[in-house]
Amino acid sequence: MKSTPSEILDYRCRLESPTSVGRSGVSQIYQTHVIEGEGHEILRELFPQLDNKLLNEYDIRNYSLKTELRFFVNGILLNQNLTKDIEWLGADRFTLETVLRKELCLKFENQIEWKCNSRVTQLIVDQSSNIVKGIKYRCKQNVGSPLFDMYGDFIIDCSGRNSSSTKWLKESLNLIVPTVQMHFGCGYVTFVGERFKTENPTLDSIPVICSTVNAPDKNAGCYIIPMRTIKTSDENSLGTLAQISIHCVNSEFPPNDSYENLLEWIKENLDPDYYSILKSTKVYSPLIPYRRAIDDRRYVESLGKKWPQNYILLGDAMCTFNPQFGQGMTHACRQARGLAKIFAENCHKLKDISHVFNSRASAISEECWLLSTTNDWKTPTLKIIKTDKNGQTKTYQRNGDFPATKDNQLRLPLLTKILQWYIDSFLKCASKSGQLSTDFLHVMNQQASIFILFKPTILFAVCYTALMNCFNLSK
Ligand SMILES: Cc1cc2nc3c(=O)[nH]c(=O)nc-3n(C[C@H](O)[C@H](O)[C@H](O)COP(=O)(O)OP(=O)(O)OC[C@H]3O[C@@H](n4cnc5c(N)ncnc54)[C@H](O)[C@@H]3O)c2cc1C
Numbered sequence: 001m002k003s004t005p006s007e008i009l010d011y012r013c014r015l016e017s018p019t020s021v022g023r024s025g026v027s028q029i030y031q032t033h034v035i036e037g038e039g040h041e042i043l044r045e046l047f048p049q050l051d052n053k054l055l056n057e058y059d060i061r062n063y064s065l066k067t068e069l070r071f072f073v074n075g076i077l078l079n080q081n082l083t084k085d086i087e088w089l090g091a092d093r094f095t096l097e098t099v100l101r102k103e104l105c106l107k108f109e110n111q112i113e114w115k116c117n118s119r120v121t122q123l124i125v126d127q128s129s130n131i132v133k134g135i136k137y138r139c140k141q142n143v144g145s146p147l148f149d150m151y152g153d154f155i156i157d158c159s160g161r162n163s164s165s166t167k168w169l170k171e172s173l174n175l176i177v178p179t180v181q182m183h184f185g186c187g188y189v190t191f192v193g194e195r196f197k198t199e200n201p202t203l204d205s206i207p208v209i210c211s212t213v214n215a216p217d218k219n220a221g222c223y224i225i226p227m228r229t230i231k232t233s234d235e236n237s238l239g240t241l242a243q244i245s246i247h248c249v250n251s252e253f254p255p256n257d258s259y260e261n262l263l264e265w266i267k268e269n270l271d272p273d274y275y276s277i278l279k280s281t282k283v284y285s286p287l288i289p290y291r292r293a294i295d296d297r298r299y300v301e302s303l304g305k306k307w308p309q310n311y312i313l314l315g316d317a318m319c320t321f322n323p324q325f326g327q328g329m330t331h332a333c334r335q336a337r338g339l340a341k342i343f344a345e346n347c348h349k350l351k352d353i354s355h356v357f358n359s360r361a362s363a364i365s366e367e368c369w370l371l372s373t374t375n376d377w378k379t380p381t382l383k384i385i386k387t388d389k390n391g392q393t394k395t396y397q398r399n400g401d402f403p404a405t406k407d408n409q410l411r412l413p414l415l416t417k418i419l420q421w422y423i424d425s426f427l428k429c430a431s432k433s434g435q436l437s438t439d440f441l442h443v444m445n446q447q448a449s450i451f452i453l454f455k456p457t458i459l460f461a462v463c464y465t466a467l468m469n470c471f472n473l474s475k
Contacts, residue, residue: 001101005058009228012094013192013285026160030288031190032223032245033093037086037445039330042337047103054099059228060091063208065441070206075214076427081434086441088208090226092243117141120159124149125172125308132311153350155311163317166298176391178302182295184379185251186322189262190288193281195238203273204238211271212324215378219250220269221324224277241284247324249379256287295373296320301362309351312358319365321372330446331368335361367450374419377412384410425466426453
């Protein structure tokens with residue numbers, strides 16, 4: 001937390017020991033992260049000085065989605081005449097976390113004790129009353145070191161996508177948490193680069209350029225998001241350092257062995273505009289791959305009162321999503337705000353709080369899950385692993401080339417099929433409508449529920465347009 005802004009940037013570009021700055025254990029931290037509208041709002045409420053510090057001390061800029069974004073979703077360009085503006089922060093995750101931690105320490109000073117370089121290894125429970133009372137932890141560097149106990153009135157497992165909670169609950173309370181994992185062959189290559197002028201001034205004038213994949217037709221996408229403004233005397237420079245993420249589904253991974261090979265891949269797999277931008281980008285960091293992202297949901301709410309008291313999962317520990325919609329951090333922020341609200345309501349007994357939280361938090365996860373998985377179901381080689389409440393695990397695989405056996409055939413749920421059709425039809429309408437594009441971005445930024453896309457007037461307009469197109473009646 002003592003690092004200067006330039007040390008953080010330097011570190012981000014050179015990738016030295018992860019313990020020297022930022023934090024260890026979050027391998028995805030090098031990848032592009034967007035903090036969505038609602039997450040940004042929650043952080044601003046908690047830390048009113050956050051934006052000011054990021055903008056004035058760390059050369060971060062904020063971006064107006066109304067004037068500074070070009071966004072292709074499922075191959076369709078959102079309309080740029082948004083009816084309301086949404087702001088994105090162009091902060092890389094190292095900078096955001098460093099500033100957040102400093103703010104946290106300023107706000108709570110002596111009330112926090114940090115245990116660094118430690119790993120939780122199991123829960124301390126009282127089996128007869130179904131309560132989690134604490135955790136056991138040990139020093140990370142030394143696997144054989146002794147275990148320490150830590151007790152708490154309320155324990156929050158926010159240990160991320162690789163959380164061992166399901167294993168711990170099975171070991172200590174013989175509780176099986178039903179889970180669903182969707183493997184859609186997600187792959188990322190991210191780097192930091194300085195953008196230079198292309199031959200197209202319109203392209204150069206847009207700082208935030210994003211495109212999601214459009215499976216099964218186009219299984220690659222790209223996010224270009226500025227992270228710092230820089231002073232330069234080079235008149236061809238656009239004066240920003242950007243985080244650039246090339247991503248894919250269906251295991252069609254972008255190469256990271258050399259920039260030349262990556263550019264060749266981009267030429268073949270992405271829209272020509274990306275090739276011209278990236279051809280004129282100067283690369284400042286290694287090309288960092290990430291290939292472990294999956295959709296992974298723990299259905300904690302389905303266990304009702306079997307779930308232990310005084311213990312919850314929060315953020316990725318409860319549910320992780322396809323990163324392309326940038327939902328994860330905001331999902332965690334919303335769940336944390338939900339938890340604070342439950343305590344503030346002052347009407348729940350401590351023993352009930354984990355159950356109240358599970359049912360409210362899972363509703364937040366469900367919204368993000370729907371947006372993420374509706375698209376991921378389109379992946380030709382999708383694999384789904386389901387574990388039920390008896391611990392029975394079944395793997396279903398769809399493989400383009402080989403017919404699956406009857407038992408492990410993947411059947412697209414009817415609701416998902418309808419949602420896929422509806423979202424694609426909605427996006428076609430949104431490309432012509434500033435209002436619908438604004439609605440979509442509000443949902444994506446978690447400022448509105450996905451259900452606003454189904455308001456009767458919108459539903460009617462989308463179905464009407466789809467019918468007209470279907471029968472070729474529209475002019
Ligand atoms: C490629 C990629 C791109 C992404 N892009 C975005 C984006 O643009 N926007 C967005 O909002 N989200 C994005 N995400 C998702 C985002 O990274 C996560 O949703 C978010 O970090 C979840 O926060 P968390 O606090 O739940 O877990 P994490 O940030 O993963 O933190 C978990 C912490 O727990 C610690 N820990 C783990 N196990 C133990 C243990 N046993 N004992 C002690 N500590 C432990 C880890 O060291 C770590 O510090 C992306 C993810 C990936 C993979």
